[in-house]
Amino acid sequence: MGTSDRLDRIREQASVGERDAREPTVLAAVVLAISLLLLSPIVWVLIHAGEMQTGRLVELVVSETTRSVTVNTMILISAVTASSVAIGVPLAILTVQTDLPFKRFWTVTGALPLVVPSYIGAFAFVSAFGPRGQLANLLAPLGIQQLPTIYGLHGTVLVLTLFTYPYVFLTTRASLISFDGTAVEAARTLNHTRWQAFKRVTFPQIAPGITAGALLVALYTLSDFGTPAIMRYDVFTRMIFVEEQARNLDAAAVLSLLLLVLAMVILLFESRINAGRDGAYVSSGDRNAGRIRLGYWKLPALGFCATIATLCLALPVGILTLWLVRSAEAAPAGFSFTLSHVANSVGLAAAAAGLCVVVALPIAYLSARGGTKLSLLPERVSYVGYAVPGVVIGLSLIYLALRFVPFLYQSVIVLVFAYVVRFLPQAVGTTESSILQVDPSYIEAARSLGFGPIRSFRLVVLPLVAPGIAAGAALVFLTTMKELPATLMLRPTGFETIVTYIWLVRGAAYQGQAAIPALILVGVSGLSMLVILRQEGR
Amino acid sequence: MDLFSQAYPDFTVDYRVESSSSLANTIEEEYDAGATQADVFMSVDAGSLGAVANAGATASLPSEALSAVPSSFQDDQSRWVGFAGRARAVPYNTTQLSESDIPNSVQDFPDASALQDSMGWAPTYGALQSMVTAMRQIRGDDETRSWLESMLDAGISEYDNEFAVSNSAANGELAAGFANHYYSLRVRSARQNAPLALYFTEGDAGALVNVSGLEILDGTGSAELAGNFVRHVLSSEAQEFFATRTFAYPMIDGVPPVGDLPSISDLNPPDIDLTELADVSGTVDLMRDADVL
Numbered sequence: 031m032g033t034s035d036r037l038d039r040i041r042e043q044a045s046v047g048e049r050d051a052r053e054p055t056v057l058a059a060v061v062l063a064i065s066l067l068l069l070s071p072i073v074w075v076l077i078h079a080g081e082m083q084t085g086r087l088v089e090l091v092v093s094e095t096t097r098s099v100t101v102n103t104m105i106l107i108s109a110v111t112a113s114s115v116a117i118g119v120p121l122a123i124l125t126v127q128t129d130l131p132f133k134r135f136w137t138v139t140g141a142l143p144l145v146v147p148s149y150i151g152a153f154a155f156v157s158a159f160g161p162r163g164q165l166a167n168l169l170a171p172l173g174i175q176q177l178p179t180i181y182g183l184h185g186t187v188l189v190l191t192l193f194t195y196p197y198v199f200l201t202t203r204a205s206l207i208s209f210d211g212t213a214v215e216a217a218r219t220l221n222h223t224r225w226q227a228f229k230r231v232t233f234p235q236i237a238p239g240i241t242a243g244a245l246l247v248a249l250y251t252l253s254d255f256g257t258p259a260i261m262r263y264d265v266f267t268r269m270i271f272v273e274e275q276a277r278n279l280d281a282a283a284v285l286s287l288l289l290l291v292l293a294m295v296i297l298l299f300e301s302r303i304n305a306g307r308d309g310a311y312v313s314s315g316d317r318n319a320g321r322i323r324l325g326y327w328k329l330p331a332l333g334f335c336a337t338i339a340t341l342c343l344a345l346p347v348g349i350l351t352l353w354l355v356r357s358a359e360a361a362p363a364g365f366s367f368t369l370s371h372v373a374n375s376v377g378l379a380a381a382a383a384g385l386c387v388v389v390a391l392p393i394a395y396l397s398a399r400g401g402t403k404l405s406l407l408p409e410r411v412s413y414v415g416y417a418v419p420g421v422v423i424g425l426s427l428i429y430l431a432l433r434f435v436p437f438l439y440q441s442v443i444v445l446v447f448a449y450v451v452r453f454l455p456q457a458v459g460t461t462e463s464s465i466l467q468v469d470p471s472y473i474e475a476a477r478s479l480g481f482g483p484i485r486s487f488r489l490v491v492l493p494l495v496a497p498g499i500a501a502g503a504a505l506v507f508l509t510t511m512k513e514l515p516a517t518l519m520l521r522p523t524g525f526e527t528i529v530t531y532i533w534l535v536r537g538a539a540y541q542g543q544a545a546i547p548a549l550i551l552v553g554v555s556g557l558s559m560l561v562i563l564r565q566e567g568r
Numbered sequence: 569m570d571l572f573s574q575a576y577p578d579f580t581v582d583y584r585v586e587s588s589s590s591l592a593n594t595i596e597e598e599y600d601a602g603a604t605q606a607d608v609f610m611s612v613d614a615g616s617l618g619a620v621a622n623a624g625a626t627a628s629l630p631s632e633a634l635s636a637v638p639s640s641f642q643d644d645q646s647r648w649v650g651f652a653g654r655a656r657a658v659p660y661n662t663t664q665l666s667e668s669d670i671p672n673s674v675q676d677f678p679d680a681s682a683l684q685d686s687m688g689w690a691p692t693y694g695a696l697q698s699m700v701t702a703m704r705q706i707r708g709d710d711e712t713r714s715w716l717e718s719m720l721d722a723g724i725s726e727y728d729n730e731f732a733v734s735n736s737a738a739n740g741e742l743a744a745g746f747a748n749h750y751y752s753l754r755v756r757s758a759r760q761n762a763p764l765a766l767y768f769t770e771g772d773a774g775a776l777v778n779v780s781g782l783e784i785l786d787g788t789g790s791a792e793l794a795g796n797f798v799r800h801v802l803s804s805e806a807q808e809f810f811a812t813r814t815f816a817y818p819m820i821d822g823v824p825p826v827g828d829l830p831s832i833s834d835l836n837p838p839d840i841d842l843t844e845l846a847d848v849s850g851t852v853d854l855m856r857d858a859d860v861l
Binding site for chain 2: 094260274275278279281429432519524
């Protein structure tokens with residue numbers, strides 16, 4: 031009995047070894063299939079770009095406008111990313127590692143700007159600081175006639191930074207919270223000053239978190255259309271929009287290709303910085319480094335947090351309320367806002383979040399534990415969809431759906447698929463960081479007890495990464511709530527959401543009507559943000 | 569659409585609102601794949617109607633509808649018909665300018681001293697691009713390009729949309745601008761005492777009268793109903809609705825335009841075929857060349 035039991039167990043462990051060799055293949059196959067699906071919109075871009083005559087194509091690519099737009103876009107991306115890091119990192123350090131008063135409150139206000147769609151933020155800023163805006167009206171009696179203009183590069187950088195820095199804020203916070211403080215204590219005992227300890231110990235550990243957030247900011251800036259359009263700064267997305275409106279789909283496709291090239295350059299750059307990512311796991315340390323005492327710096331720090339909160343939250347909400355109070359025209363018939371708009375928005379966003387989480391899990395797991403260079407590829411590929419403007423995704427999915435799955439054309443399924451293509455990296459990023467922080471010995475322990483790969487994953491890893499997954503789901507939820515161009519193109523006829531309503535009344539220039547829907551949008555998304563924040567301080 | 573359902577309780581309609589060029593793109597894609605979804609395409613821009621018609625995706629319209637509308641406001645091959653007119657106009661601030669300060673033709677605008685550094689336009693807006701397309705038809709590409717460049721030299725400011733242009737003219741931020749006529753009427757209906765008036769140029773691209781129109785799509789399963797819908801849109805009740813609620817120009821005899829708008833026969837639009845306005849891509853290329861876009 032004993033001998034045959036032992037023989038059985040040895041046989042089992044040997045076959046575990048075989049299974050181990052097989053399972054990355056199964057996982058890889060699944061992930062490969064997913065990645066190919068995610069890349070399908072590129073097919074449209076390539077086909078339409080290929081349709082353009084070579085002469086016109088060369089003329090378009092080397093034209094003065096294309097060159098200046100490329101330069102403008104790169105300047106914008108660099109400026110916004112740098113500013114977001116400059117705001118997000120100090121804010122994260124302040125709320126995690128110092129003795130700042132009211133930390134939970136500042137954490138919430140620090141992350142909340144992400145729920146405001148950047149085009150609404152742009153409206154609010156123009157309304158407040160524009161030539162005939164609120165501030166100008168306030169200052170006019172004092173004799174100040176001309177305000178420096180809010181339009182142009184600096185205005186665009188300001189608005190985009192203020193509404194996307196939370197990406198850097200959240201990812202840096204996540205790194206800091208799971209950061210093992212004992213290493214810093216060790217550095218201090220070895221006679222490093224606080225600054226030296228930060229530079230040599232803390233910073234390399236949180237650098238992957240910072241760059242993950244910075245990557246999201248950079249690619250978001252690349253693909254955003256609304257804000258540069260309102261703030262009157264010519265970037266790539268504006269060119270693509272103009273061509274699409276003029277029904278020059280081949281030109282739009284060529285420009286999209288150029289934009290994708292830019293996106294890949296950014297992704298390559300980020301890969302270089304994050305080359306040594308294996309060091310994310312140090313030990314299962316729960317101990318933070320000792321609280322940094324602010325002392326005299328308390329007041330400036332509070333001032334910093336308060337200024338950001340006012341600009342990003344109080345201002346847009348205030349302007350929206352002002353519009354509400356002041357809307358002179360009553361909504362004409364046919365523009366009524368109903369509960370179904372809200373229900374549709376929430377339903378779509380929840381479906382997108384759920385599907386993203388399911389799809390993100392295998393990709394994140396392969397990327398974190400795959401072990402080969404190739405296993406990092408699907409994760410990189412998922413970012414491509416994030417960089418592509420919604421307009422292009424919409425156009426390409428119309429084309430693909432009509433040709434390959436016509437029964438799904440103009441159904442909610444294609445729309446949710448578009449959201450997954452666009453927003454998957456947000457879920458992959460948070461899930462992957464969580465998986466990276468799971469002690470590998472737990473999994474080994476489970477496997478040596480005879481559990482199969484899926485069971486050991488479900489019993490051991492899943493509960494530990496659940497907070498990361500929830501955070502990813504909430505991020506996808508709130509970005510889907512505010513997405514506009516793909517929603518307009520792919521929604522079933524008659525299916526209206528909060529965002530399509532706002533677009534409709536804005537297009538007919540009844541912007542006062544947009545106030546309540548915008549406030550509801552911010553409110554609902556704000557709730558999902560609270561989910562993200564709760565998962566942090568386990 | 570709500571009023572429609574009130575008047576005809578058995579009529580159910582699903583409608584989809586998007587920019588006219590996105591819809592034209594979508595319809596052309598669907599037609600290529602043999603799967604057109606909609607029965608009728610209503611558009612605020614004759615160019616997009618023309619593009620869809622040129623792609624072969626339209627079905628024939630009832631003759632009573634076509635005969636009610638003047639020939640310059642429908643397709644010369646009768647594939648689409650206009651139901652509401654939108655005239656290009658120059659909204660101007662009455663405290664800063666008087667009518668005599670504004671030249672008779674847009675070609676002379678870059679040289680007008682009263683308009684230097686105080687004009688505005690919205691180059692990404694379809695109606696302005698239609699005006700430039702019309703100018704290309706009348707004057708040719710080279711003259712149009714140099715006109716665009718001279719307007720830039722004269723200090724014209726760029727806006728996102730033409731309601732903003734009209735509003736800024738009312739505010740005094742601009743002395744004058746290029747916009748469709750009904751935006752000024754909407755500004756005035758929201759602000760009773762705004763110092764805003766409309767100027768119409770004569771016989772040139774700036775006097776273009778574009779139309780909102782509709783066409784029946786090939787492959788529709790409800791051709792007769794669609795035909796009745798088209799006839800209803802051109803009935804006097806519907807035309808009065810467009811005139812009084814949206815301030816557009818009615819297309820049929822017997823319904824006058826609202827307020828102090830000059831009647832359509834008093835306007836002096838250029839003599840071009842509105843279907844030609846479908847060539848927006850050439851216009852956009854030209855505007856990009858001139859650094860306007």
